[in-house]
Amino acid sequence: MQGALLVAGTTSDAGKSVLVAGICRWLARQGVDVAPFKAQNMSNNSVVTLDGGEIGRAQALQAVACGLAPSVAFNPVLLKPGSDRTSQVVVHGRVDGSVSAMSYRERKPALLEIVTAGLARLRTQHDVVICEGAGSPAEINLRATDIANMGLARAGSLPTIVVGDIDRGGVLAHLFGTLAVLEPDDQALVAGFVVNKFRGDPALLEPGLAQLERLTGRPTLGVLPYATDLWIDAEDSLGHDGAVGRPAPPLGRDWLRVAVVRLPRVSNGTDVDALASEPGVSVRYVTAPSELVGADLVVLPGSKTTVSDLAWLRSSGLAVAVLAHARAGRPLLGICGGYQMLGGTIDDPHGVEAAPGRHAGLGLGEFDVVFDVDKHLGNPVGEALGETVAGYEIHHGRELRRGAAPLVTTADGAPEGLDVGNVLGTHWHGLLENDGFRRRVLERVAALTGRDFRVSTTTSFAAARTAQLDLLADLVEEHLDTAALRELIERGAPAGLRVVPPAGAP
Template sequence: MVQGAVLVAGTTSDAGKSAVVAGVCRWLHRRGVSVAPFKAQNMSNNSVVTPDGGEIGRAQAMQAFASGIAPSVDLNPVLLKPGGDRTSQVVVRGRADGQVSALSYRHRTAALSDVVADSLARLRARHDVVVCEGAGSPAEINLRATDLANMGFARRNDLPVLVVGDIDRGGVLAHLFGTLAVLDPADQALVAGFVINKFRGDPRLLEPGLDRLRELTGRPTLGVLPFAEGLWLDAEDSLSAVADGVLGHPAPPRGGQWLRVAVVRFPRISNATDAEALACEPGVAVRYVTEPSRIADTDVVVLPGTKATVSDLAWLRASGMADAVRAHAGSGRPVLGICGGYQMLGHTVSDPDGAEAAPGTTVAGLGLLDLEIAFDPVKHLATPTATAWGETVTGYEIHHGRVVRSGDPGLIGDEGSDRGHVLGTHWHGLAENDGFRRLLLTRLAGEAGRTGFVVAQDTSFAAERSRQVDLLADLVEHHLDTSSLEHVIGHGAPPGLPVLTSGLAASPA
């Protein structure tokens, strides 16, 4: 049985690191190997609450699902949540721990390196294999001295590295060669090989390039993963899976009409994956929108979560979207708000202590719900279970804002607001509950006047998620050299690999 660890790095962000890690984890899990994913440092506003009460990147929760284990804070010990162009909230082992700028964060990485090492050690003690994911690209040598997640992490933990390149962007052979070439010799020694992702066409056309890449670098390409249309759930950046604004691949309606859903794409949108459960349903077309005309002909408007409620509410007004949302609701068509989007639907949003905005800020909301929101300095994290519309539902909460007054009936017991065609909740993941989602879509279609829309009774969101991670595992099994992959995991990078001369000074260990 294979034992060990590997780091999957990428030539760029969105090269496919998260998908490759998930696929390798699922492939190993299907073979009976105890495996866990790991990302030392993530930067994402898509997060979940774990059973142990902390907050981690959603991609790591998806990878945990692929591995057959419960997500925990050890899977992603450092999470950066951007709240502006230059600042991020730091989440350490699941708990918010201050704000940083790109420059000030460098002063924290030495201490955070110990946190990362401790989490990795715990995972390696509990599992046969840990499949680690890098962040961004290891070629960002300007950040090498304080690196937590790429070659600095690999060096500190003596991990072999596979570099993934996205051929769909073009120039992948240069990306792979260049990524290796800019690393110093000690870092290069850990790079065991390459993986090419999202290939379309006949692999034989690529073979001469791969042969030459091996001649130049001394490293093999362990496989070429073909482009797969059916992969879009739980993307690290869910918007990267959107083609022409449409989420997923909507199946034809069961009845005579489509239900058209517009999700407002805030500048600091968070947990955009809430819309994915709706997009899995036949006849439901979910589209991200950023300008008012895209709301005019839609049936349902969704205001999703945001990491910056006050500033995104200001954007909503400045862009004309606020007036479009109010007009939509004024015509009796449904609006659904989730977390930050729910908070915007009320009368006021205040931030007395500066949890997200300037201390003492109070702004007017859209006034579509009888609701007042105030922000607490301590973030609320929870994984609640309740009954809604006769269905048992689960979800998770991640928010600073709390309801200080509400005059509307609750959506889930006392939680949330239900004013007929305008609904809101702080719960994420609510639509992943199949029974509740069917009732919700029936309600939304009725409020929108879509009497010909028929809600499917056989859609399982959990089954669709399983299908997609199994598809990733199939790609790994059939298109990677899994024997070589196992050898790298168990034995590390081969000794004596060639060093490409770059003229760079040695990087710190």
């Protein structure tokens, strides 16, 4: 089997990332040499690859679904928003300046060459490449400089399927409209549709799907059900109700309640997914001081803009609530940007985030932070709370220690992070994915809060993630026309697909 496929979406968060992961896993389970590819991602959820670069977390997860180590080859361009109008640009895993929405357009022609060459190279290294679009191809105002949707599909002659989220409503109009606004040469590559997150009896949807095929000449290749057990890493958004995961009931009498502050520019918020994999651990994102009341553990997660998010923490009243929580002896954990907020000062002499200046931290740890121009990337290992741990680092801030007790001792003996009993902090992402370390943290939380909570000795976060990927593959196998998928991957889009004129066209 050889070929490629592009999964586009009617909107952001329509299900592209999970569908790509599911198709990749389905193929890999059949022995196919398959790899993921996303030409351009926009996300502050990223990981550090073994080849030393930075890519979107969704592509790292898709690589795992394929049985591959994450690589910069799977996501050559990553945009990390620092504000509503500017983003840091990461090319081949390394920072390559910042852009506004308008100035980015000027870079697109050169980036199109980079991503098309990267896709071509990947196709020589693997039998099948499953590509993920970005946003929606219906954003026709961006089509002239598109490098991730139909621009990529046209450059690589990629057959394309469009997925829509029926849970949002109007999915048939979204699917039809996405196709109808495309120019004819783009439409010629769109070969079918997928409906995502359907609840109820599929027979009720059949008349609509039949009408959609009559209108467009393209079949719906399957209807994926709403899977309540699916909590795999979110790429574009957090759960609408703020809840994370589907934890099993507690082993003791009490739940542990974790409140994760949803910072305006939160990055790598998926760090807390591992907590929600534990029985009896309820994890929820919060945005108001009142939501910290009764929390056993408060988490300050990573941030793309630490200084401005710290200012928001103060203006929202959450800083006062966080300090009161910590000073009452209740557990607090800061990760990366959230850890930097815990120190004495944050100095940005080069204006890495905004205007140069020094800013007061929360003062909960004896260390300061200075921002370096170059980003610190790494996959360190060490020891924390008596457990061997591994993680990854993505930050500009460098800690200047003034006697802070470390949380981690790196493999070369260097101190890292903060451990002052109820207040913990680290620059390392992924620490909570280490099962032994996570158990030690939860044991400490239970002891400090007096909860009757027992940690599971059998929970494996890696196994839980594997089970999620297998669930995605099962959904693909059971609910999609996999024979049609194979045909598209191997033979491309069928010739002579109907051109659908946009509404109002003569």
